Amino acid sequence: MLAVLFQLLAGSAFVLLGRWIYKNPKKVYPNWLYSNPDSLFLTGFARVFATMVIFVGSYAVIIALVSHLLPGYMLVIVALAGAIASAWLLRPPVQAAEAPTVGGSGTTQVPTRQGFLSKKGKWIVGISVGVAVLLIFGVFAIIGNSEVCQLALQRAQSSPVVIERLGQPIERGLIVSGSIETSGPSGHADVAIPVSGSKAKGTLYAVGVKSAGIWKFETLQVEVEGDSNRVDLLDNSPHPKPAQP
Numbered sequence: 001m002l003a004v005l006f007q008l009l010a011g012s013a014f015v016l017l018g019r020w021i022y023k024n025p026k027k028v029y030p031n032w033l034y035s036n037p038d039s040l041f042l043t044g045f046a047r048v049f050a051t052m053v054i055f056v057g058s059y060a061v062i063i064a065l066v067s068h069l070l071p072g073y074m075l076v077i078v079a080l081a082g083a084i085a086s087a088w089l090l091r092p093p094v095q096a097a098e099a100p101t102v103g104g105s106g107t108t109q110v111p112t113r114q115g116f117l118s119k120k121g122k123w124i125v126g127i128s129v130g131v132a133v134l135l136i137f138g139v140f141a142i143i144g145n146s147e148v149c150q151l152a153l154q155r156a157q158s159s160p161v162v163i164e165r166l167g168q169p170i171e172r173g174l175i176v177s178g179s180i181e182t183s184g185p186s187g188h189a190d191v192a193i194p195v196s197g198s199k200a201k202g203t204l205y206a207v208g209v210k211s212a213g214i215w216k217f218e219t220l221q222v223e224v225e226g227d228s229n230r231v232d233l234l235d236n237s238p239h240p241k242p243a244q245p
Contacts, residue, residue, distance in 0.1 A: 008065075026043065054090050147215065153193060156233060172193055185213040204221075219234070
């Protein structure tokens with residue numbers, strides 16, 4: 001009950017926040033960062049973001065209200081449809097843009113167009129993007145170099161069947177997806193590791209549990225591109241049979 005109440009409050013807060021952003025897009029951007037806060041690009045982007053916030057809040061509220069009334073797939077369909085409608089209908093009305101002023105000589109004064117970023121803003125955005133890219137690659141590197149991923153890769157590199165299909169040397173790709181959770185001597189991992197050799201590329205799937213400081217794999221399979229039969233590395237027979245995907 002408390003979880004449902006919290007979800008209702010959080011969803012409602014998102015809806016209110018989205019409506020405020022949609023109505024006040026200029027207040028989202030700090031004045032020192034942008035040289036032209038009236039830019040149509042900035043206001044348009046802010047309102048698209050606000051609509052997404054309203055959508056997320058509406059989806060959370062609908063899920064909280066009808067989660068016990070509908071089965072899983074119907075719940076998702078109803079929540080998505082309701083959230084889309086709410087994101088469209090709950091947007092607050094906005095005033096139309098003012099027409100250009102007319103000067104004393106009878107000529108229309110059109111404001112000079114400026115770039116939406118100031119010089120300082122461009123530096124900050126560039127640095128922020130660079131830091132974000134470094135963080136993303138850093139996360140991939142941390143996951144890929146973790147103990148469980150190294151153990152899984154070693155098992156794949158020493159498998160004659162994997163070597164035959166992928167070719168040598170078998171190397172790990174950069175983008176390792178999944179999750180690894182550890183707490184002292186225990187933990188759980190569910191990762192997908194891209195691997196490649198001289199013949200083909202594939203994906204190494206590993207699900208493991210850490211207990212008493214030791215990782216044990218529950219699933220360890222290699223899927224080769226273009227081949228639906230996976231190699232089960234937990235099969236201890238001399239010639240492992242293909243695993244069912």
